[in-house]
Amino acid sequence: MQVKRKAEEPIEEPPAKKAKLESSFVECFYARDKGKRTYLEDRLISLPDMSDYDECFSAGNYALFCLFDGHGGDWVANKLLTLFPEVFVSHLKEDLPHKHTDKNKRNAVVKKALIETFLKCDEEILKIQETHHLNDGSTACVCFIQGKTLWTANIGDTKAILAVKKNDSVKGVSLSKDHTADKEYEQARIQQGAAGYIQNNRVLGILEVTRSFGDPAFKKNGVICVPRTQLKI
Numbered sequence: 001m002q003v004k005r006k007a008e009e010p011i012e013e014p015p016a017k018k019a020k021l022e023s024s025f026v027e028c029f030y031a032r033d034k035g036k037r038t039y040l041e042d043r044l045i046s047l048p049d050m051s052d053y054d055e056c057f058s059a060g061n062y063a064l065f066c067l068f069d070g071h072g073g074d075w076v077a078n079k080l081l082t083l084f085p086e087v088f089v090s091h092l093k094e095d096l097p098h099k100h101t102d103k104n105k106r107n108a109v110v111k112k113a114l115i116e117t118f119l120k121c122d123e124e125i126l127k128i129q130e131t132h133h134l135n136d137g138s139t140a141c142v143c144f145i146q147g148k149t150l151w152t153a154n155i156g157d158t159k160a161i162l163a164v165k166k167n168d169s170v171k172g173v174s175l176s177k178d179h180t181a182d183k184e185y186e187q188a189r190i191q192q193g194a195a196g197y198i199q200n201n202r203v204l205g206i207l208e209v210t211r212s213f214g215d216p217a218f219k220k221n222g223v224i225c226v227p228r229t230q231l232k233i
Helices: 075-094 103-132 184-192 216-221
Strands: 017-022 027-032 042-047 062-071 137-146 149-155 161-166 169-174 228-232
Touching: 027 042, 042 075, 062 075, 075 103, 075 137, 103 137, 103 149, 103 216, 103 228
Parallel strands: none
Antiparallel strands: 017 027, 042 062, 062 137, 137 149, 149 228, 161 169
16 A cells, blocks of 8 residues: 655654653653564654643643554554644543542543544544545554553554553453454444455455554445543552
């Protein structure tokens, strides 16, 4: 799938690296490596203290971590680096979660903000792609922390795993759900539409993931951007 860039200042590919970021309530370690490939389409956001982004979050211990895994190019993943936090913050500021003492209400507020952010970002991306004839896409996994509560939201095959320590052992607990064309629950959804079909465990025999940002060529064939969200206290 070829991707044409619009005429703008090129974004340099970030080098493979390791880093540690921290705030008063959370530490973040991350590493990135393109492996045997000649390029890297993954992009990440690490905000261990969201008050550095907007002071309205200074009262609630907020953190945001995002991984955008591009495919067919890196324009969408690059665009999400600025677009996703901008849209997500605008939704959160409408109803700040830490102001709700009721856990169910707080969860509903965050879940709504996450889902609406995914959909709004995809809408904006598709508009730009149509104008500039861009065809790439990106999966995503988002981890949002407020206080001692963790929410995750994902589309595609980008995963989140929580390491839970019990006694002297550590167990991995999945916090995401894959949206790929080999999964029966996604096959059923895709094939319900008149224009969607699965061939060789790929949408139209081409695209492996069934939920993503961008990918305008497949949006009429059942590929959507509705995330799966999960709460972990």
